Structure formats: C-alpha cells, structure tokens
Amino acid sequence: MTGVTLNKVKKSYGNVEVLHGVDLDINPGEFVVFVGPSGCGKSTLLRMIAGLEEISGGEISIDGQVVNQIPPSKRGIAMVFQTYALYPHMSVYDNMAFGMRIAKESKEEIDRRVRAAAEMLQITPYLDRLPKALSGGQRQRVAIGRAICRDPKVFLFDEPLSNLDAALRVATRIEIAKLNSKMSETTMIYVTHDQVEAMTLADRIVVLSGGYIEQVGPPLELYERPANLFVAQFIGSPAMNIMPAKITRTGETTEIELKDGKRLEVPVKTPEGDLGKSASFGVRPEDVREAEEGEDFLFEGKVSIIEALGEVTLIYIEGELIDEDPIIVKLPGIHEGRPGDTMRFAADPEKRHLFDEKGHSYLYR
Numbered sequence: 001m002t003g004v005t006l007n008k009v010k011k012s013y014g015n016v017e018v019l020h021g022v023d024l025d026i027n028p029g030e031f032v033v034f035v036g037p038s039g040c041g042k043s044t045l046l047r048m049i050a051g052l053e054e055i056s057g058g059e060i061s062i063d064g065q066v067v068n069q070i071p072p073s074k075r076g077i078a079m080v081f082q083t084y085a086l087y088p089h090m091s092v093y094d095n096m097a098f099g100m101r102i103a104k105e106s107k108e109e110i111d112r113r114v115r116a117a118a119e120m121l122q123i124t125p126y127l128d129r130l131p132k133a134l135s136g137g138q139r140q141r142v143a144i145g146r147a148i149c150r151d152p153k154v155f156l157f158d159e160p161l162s163n164l165d166a167a168l169r170v171a172t173r174i175e176i177a178k179l180n181s182k183m184s185e186t187t188m189i190y191v192t193h194d195q196v197e198a199m200t201l202a203d204r205i206v207v208l209s210g211g212y213i214e215q216v217g218p219p220l221e222l223y224e225r226p227a228n229l230f231v232a233q234f235i236g237s238p239a240m241n242i243m244p245a246k247i248t249r250t251g252e253t254t255e256i257e258l259k260d261g262k263r264l265e266v267p268v269k270t271p272e273g274d275l276g277k278s279a280s281f282g283v284r285p286e287d288v289r290e291a292e293e294g295e296d297f298l299f300e301g302k303v304s305i306i307e308a309l310g311e312v313t314l315i316y317i318e319g320e321l322i323d324e325d326p327i328i329v330k331l332p333g334i335h336e337g338r339p340g341d342t343m344r345f346a347a348d349p350e351k352r353h354l355f356d357e358k359g360h361s362y363l364y365r
C-alpha cells in the first residue's frame, strides 16, 4: 500500500506564490478530501501530486520515494477530472481499454480489467455504447472506470461530480464510497466544494485557505472542534454564528460578555492574561434551540426572515450581537414563527465555541 507525503511543498506561477510550504502525510489506503474556497490551491496541489504541474519547492514522496523528477506516467497515479474527457468516437469499452493498449497489456488482461471495473461501477450494459449515448453520471462513471483500469496505487479526483445534477451527484457519490471500500488498498485524494461529499467520503479532511493548510482531521473533529474561525465557518452549513465578545473571567471555565452586555459561560480554559481581551463567541445554527419559558436565554432578537425547508426551518435574527450578518438559527421540522416576532434562544454549554483575539480556538491552547 502506498502513502503520499508532502514536505514543505511550494508552488509559484511567475513570481506569485500560491502554495506556501504545505506539509501533509497521507496514510496508505486513506481517503483524504481537500476543501477550501475557490483559488486556494486545491487543484494545483492535486496536479503537483499527479506530476502535471512542476513543484517549485519542497518534496512530494509517493510510497517513500521522492517523485519531484518522475513523470506522471511513472507515478502509479490515476486522475479523474471535473470534465470526463472521453474519446467521443470510441465505445465505452475502448475508452476504458485505451490506456492499457498503449501500455501493451495482453488482450486477456485488458478484458479482465475492463469487465471488473465495469461491474464495480455498474456500467456493464453500456460497454458497447458511444459516450454520447450516456447520461452525465454514466459518463463520469466511465471516466472513473478508465482510471480504475490503470490499477493505480493512488487515485486522484478533482471535483468529479460537480457537473452532475443533484440526484446524480448523490448516486455517483455512493458509487465512489462503495469503490473506496472495494479498493481499500488504494489511497484516494479527492477535491470538492461539496460539504456532504467531504463529510461522508473522507477519512480525513484537509481545509486549505490562501495556499496554507488551516486544519487536518476526521470530519467530525473539524465540525466539533474547529481549530480557528476560518474552519469554524467553512465546515458546516449554514456557517457557525460568530459574535464579538469580551473575556470577563478566565480560568478552567470562562465567562464572556456579548455586545448587548449579556454574560455567559463557555466551558473552555482561558489563561489569566486574556482577561479583558476581545474574543469571538461561536454557536452553530443547529446547536441553538428556542429558550423555554423562564430559562436563562443566550440571545434574543427579532425575526427578519423565515425559510421553511420542510425538514428544518431557518430563522434569521436581527440584533446588535453580530456586526453585519444576521444570526441564523436552524430548528428541526416546521416552525410557527413570523417575521417581526421576538424570539429567545438557548444553547447548551458544550455547544459553545470560543476563539481568541487572533481567531484560534481556546480548545487547542
């Protein structure tokens, strides 16, 4: 099994540096997902691992061997792109066999691998068709099948599902999850914008921003214990509500004051020296509930918009607690609120997050 190691990997285009020394250890057989805003360097990193992009600094190792100078075809890697790039005049079978024919594999071996991959992806009935006679999702499965046939040690995916409609995305995502469990020896690195893909497919998620890694960890660790404000607001949807606060008591647990003067406890440890400093208080929309009659509430405000989605209701609250955006509350099911109502909300202590002046979570200090 094959691991991938990035050691201070840098990339510059001309004199603009877009990756600033990325360190990452990907374990053999692991499924790692890269997420981050557009332009943060996800595709560049993937293409450097594939060998399609030169490395400006640092080292990339595959299976313990530095590959900086090794051409793409010799790295044991297969890559699936957002656009599937099938040969339009070749049947599905020939598209999948193409690379192996170039590599002069035997006819029997080619047939064995094409059929095995087609079975795995449930595209056997389409082997004789041309790509134009397939749906987008089927075409993307052919592109994945073609990559499987190369028997890669490392499988790279760059937003493979982003051209598919919602239903096909779900179906193909589930195919990829199954593929991952069948190819448990193969290391997979997957780039996506889709939170659900990241959360459900990843063994570990790598959050990138502006050419740096912000945090690496299992999906639920990033969700429950984000290392900083960026990750807190990037993972989870709608994003975590962040309110400016001041630290009014430090120690094993902390007391803070919100902008409206309300004081509350956060069960994290803060150093004495941070007394009086500004901080950011965070609470996820789904971790807020309506306060019971007489309960000590966390915040109150006027409802500006209500979005009823059926399974959940999103309530946008106006108030002075946040500088610009409204506070968003996500309540289960259908809710009988109206714009203009004043509502009070509570959140359990363990669902409260606190970040220091620089935006680092106090959990990691």
Ligand SMILES: Nc1ncnc2c1ncn2[C@@H]1O[C@H](COP(=O)(O)OP(=O)(O)OP(=O)(O)O)[C@@H](O)[C@H]1O
Binding pocket: 013, 018, 036, 037, 038, 039, 040, 041, 042, 043, 044, 045
């Ligand atoms: N060939 C190039 N020449 C110059 N700059 C480039 C080139 N390719 C990418 N960049 C720049 O490098 C940065 C990272 O680009 P990259 O494509 O890796 O982003 P990304 O995270 O994949 O974004 P997206 O989510 O939009 O696909 C961007 O600022 C981009 O403009």
Ligand SMILES: [Mg+2]
Binding pocket: 042, 043, 044
């Ligand atoms: Mg990209």
